[in-house]
Amino acid sequence: MTYPGARITVVCTSGPVAEFAQELGAADDVVLLPARVRKSARDLWTSSVLMWKLKPDVFLQPFASHGTVGNILAGASNAHVRCGYLSGRLQKLLTHRIPKDPDIHQICSNLNLLRRLGHTEVAEPTGRYLPRIEDGSELYSGSRARDKFGRFAVISTGTNPSLTFKKWPAKNWSDLCRLLVRDGLTPVFVGATSMRDEVDDVISAAGGSGFNLAGETSFRDLAALIGASSCVIGCDGMILHFASAMNKACVGIFGPTSPYLVGPWGNIHENVFLSLSCSPCYGGRLHSEGGCATRECLNLISVNHVHQRVKSLLGRSYSLTMSTYNSSRKIAALAHSESVHH
Helix, strand or coil: CCCCCCCCEEEECCHHHHHHHHHHCCCCEEEECCCCCCCCHHHHHHHHHHHHHHCCCEEECCHHHCCHHHHHHHHHHCCCEEEEECCCCCHHHCCEEECCCCCCCHHHHHHHHHHHCCCCCCCCCCCCCCCCHHHHCCCCCCCHHHHHHCCEEEEECCCCHHHHHHCCCHHHHHHHHHHHHHCCCEEEECCCHHHHHHHHHHHHHCCCCCEECCCCCCHHHHHHHHHHCCEEEEECCHHHHHHHHCCCCEEEECCCCCHHHHCCCCCCCEEECCCCCCCCCCCHHHHCCCCCCCCHHHHCCCHHHHHHHHHHHHHHHHHHHHHHHHHHHHHHHHHHHHHHHC
8 A cells, every 4th residue: 555645633631842844854744733632522523623624535544543532523524544543432433453462562563554555565663763854953953052051961751741750850960960960960951931940950950960951952952962962861751762763862751651662762762660569550549549659660769760760771871882993093093004004
C-alpha cells in the first residue's frame, strides 16, 4: 500500500506537540483537538466533528492515543483505512488492528502500525533521526551556546502540569545542581513558561548557579542547546525523546513510568529506575482514591545516584572524544609520513 502525493495531517491535543510538528515541517497540516477530549463528552463530540471534516483516506492511531476515545475518533474520521490497537471499547471501528504489546518500546509499537499495513521493510531508527533544525537557531547555533554558558548541562524538571506524578523533588534538583557546578558544568534549565518560578526556586536554593531559559527557547533553540551541551538530564518527558532523536546521550529519571517502554530510544542513555514492585503504575495510584502518599519510586532515587549516572555518561563521552581525537592524530601522522616518503 503506497500513498503517492499524500498530504499528512497531525492531530493532537498538546499545544507544544502541535508547535513542534509545525516547526519541524513534519506535516502539511496540524489540527489541535480540545485538551479534555478524554474527559469531556462535549469535547469528544467537537473532536469527532473535526475528524469527520478532515475526510482522511488513512487514519493511524499512535500508541499514545490508543483506547476507546482513540477508536471513536478513528471511526468519526470515516477513513477507508483505520489502523490502531486492540485496546478499549469499540475496536470494530478500526479496519486494521494490532495487539498492544506491553513488552516493547512505544516506537516499535507505532512502527508496527505501518507493518500491519504491509510496510514490512520499515526498520527501527538508528543514529540521529531528527532533521538538523538547530542550524536555524539565531541564539545558540554554532559556538554561541558554549560561548555563553561554557561547559553546560541541559536540564528539564518536567513541564506538563497534568503529569506532575513523574517529577523528581525540587530539592533534589537543587542539590544536583551544586554537584554539577562542582564538576565544572553550568546548569541550563529549559521548559515551558509556566515553569519559570519553579526553576527560579531551584536555582536560588542551589546558590544561584544556573540559567533559567524556561519559556525562552524555540524548538530550534532547544535543539542547538542539546547539541552543544555536555549532557541532557530530565524526568520522563519530551526533552529525553528530543535528545535521543538527535542521538545525544542523556540521563533520564523514571519512577511511575518504564524507561524500557517509554524512555529515550537507543542504548546510549543512562536511565535511573528503581523497579519497585508498584512501578511502573503510569499514575494509576496517584489518580485513584487516596492517591500515592509516598511516591517511593521517585523520592527514593538519591541525588548521588543520578550524579553517578551523569558522571558515567560524561566519562563515556570523554572516552569517545579522545578516541576520535587520537584516531585523527594517527591519520594525520600517517599522511605526514607518506608525504615525507614521497
